[in-house]
Amino acid sequence: MFHHASHSYSVDVMTEPLPPLVICLGNVVADHVFRVDDVPQPPAKAQARGYKLSIGGMAANAAIAVQRLGGRGAFWGRIGDDPNGALLAEGLRAEGIDLTGLHAVPGARSPVSAVLVDRYGERAIMGFRGENLGIDPAWLPLHMLAGARALLCDPRWPEGAAVALEAAERLDLPTVLDGERSETRLLIDLVPRVRYAIFSAPGLNNFAPGQKPAEALRRAVADGLTRMAAVTRGEDSTLWLLRGETRPREMKAFRIEPRDTTGAGDVFHGAFALGMAEGMDVEAALRLGSAAGALRARDAATAHRSETEAFIAEQTGGAVGR
Ligand SMILES: Nc1ncnc2c1ncn2[C@@H]1O[C@H](COP(=O)(O)OP(=O)(O)OP(=O)(O)O)[C@@H](O)[C@H]1O
Ligand SMILES: [Mg+2]
Numbered sequence: 001m002f003h004h005a006s007h008s009y010s011v012d013v014m015t016e017p018l019p020p021l022v023i024c025l026g027n028v029v030a031d032h033v034f035r036v037d038d039v040p041q042p043p044a045k046a047q048a049r050g051y052k053l054s055i056g057g058m059a060a061n062a063a064i065a066v067q068r069l070g071g072r073g074a075f076w077g078r079i080g081d082d083p084n085g086a087l088l089a090e091g092l093r094a095e096g097i098d099l100t101g102l103h104a105v106p107g108a109r110s111p112v113s114a115v116l117v118d119r120y121g122e123r124a125i126m127g128f129r130g131e132n133l134g135i136d137p138a139w140l141p142l143h144m145l146a147g148a149r150a151l152l153c154d155p156r157w158p159e160g161a162a163v164a165l166e167a168a169e170r171l172d173l174p175t176v177l178d179g180e181r182s183e184t185r186l187l188i189d190l191v192p193r194v195r196y197a198i199f200s201a202p203g204l205n206n207f208a209p210g211q212k213p214a215e216a217l218r219r220a221v222a223d224g225l226t227r228m229a230a231v232t233r234g235e236d237s238t239l240w241l242l243r244g245e246t247r248p249r250e251m252k253a254f255r256i257e258p259r260d261t262t263g264a265g266d267v268f269h270g271a272f273a274l275g276m277a278e279g280m281d282v283e284a285a286l287r288l289g290s291a292a293g294a295l296r297a298r299d300a301a302t303a304h305r306s307e308t309e310a311f312i313a314e315q316t317g318g319a320v321g322r
Pocket of ligand 1 (some may be wrong): 116180199200201232233234235236237238253254255256261262263264265266268289290291292293294297
């Protein structure tokens with residue numbers, strides 16, 4: 001394990017290895033979040049109690065998690081050359097994310113969403129996937145993979161994911177899919193291209209409609225490169241199945257008082273990918289993911305490494321093999 005973040009810079013700064021680079025490919029969204037009393041039915045005009053612009057999108061949130069947890073995060077994906085795109089680029093840059101693979105497509109419009117959060121914390125989300133973003137991955141800086149330790153993809157840009165995953169596999173890198181809700185045929189195509197496929201509950205149901213989770217996970221590890229498939233189930237637990245085993249193992253979620261669970265899954269995936277990049281075994285990386293996801297749900301913000309490690313130690317009483 002690496003512990004760079006806690007080091008202060010000293011004379012040996014030149015010999016200190018850089019934190020591992022994790023490339024996160026896929027979606028970034030400008031989330032315009034309004035805090036409201038009630039989500040109104042039209043026709044209506046109401047005043048919001050609060051407003052903020054936040055960065056959404058699975059791969060973008062994962063890259064932020066990597067960076068905060070002490071790795072180096074890079075984001076690969078497309079935005080428009082519009083005001084939302086500029087805000088997104090600025091937000092990612094402020095987090096320290098490598099933006100070599102952020103492509104502002106001329107004439108395109110960025111993904112954007114309006115999020116209404118009512119006084120119970122329930123959300124109504126209206127998303128716009130963007131326009132004219134193009135699908136051609138020819139511009140991707142694939143050469144960067146040679147300096148990376150892991151690649152994470154979400155399903156929102158399958159053409160880009162396919163190219164990057166193939167190049168990553170040639171370099172023997174750990175590859176991770178955020179199996180979030182998506183078209184069935186798309187997930188069926190992507191899953192065998194990754195070593196670690198981690199679904200959300202709705203995503204797993206999209207992958208294998210109508211199947212029980214254990215059966216769907218067995219199907220996910222049945223062919224291709226997939227050596228582990230898992231499904232995150234919020235406050236409940238994560239089921240994970242290694243290729244060659246027949247019954248999934250279960251990792252209980254950490255117990256917290258949730259404030260806002262948005263993005264918990266994204267952060268889980270970023271933390272897992274960082275764990276693999278650091279050379280952890282699957283179970284330890286899943287535990288890091290669970291802890292980072294739980295803290296995100298508890299605090300509505302992505303935690304840093306020291307806080308996450310302290311949380312794990314406190315919650316497991318130091319008995320990490322549990
Ligand atoms: N209420 C909670 N209590 C504890 N842990 C949680 C809670 N919600 C989320 N988590 C952690 O975050 C992980 C991902 O959450 P979840 O399964 O809800 O992902 P998701 O459906 O992909 O959500 P998202 O829309 O945020 O991507 C869980 O496996 C768990 O480790
Ligand atoms: Mg998710």
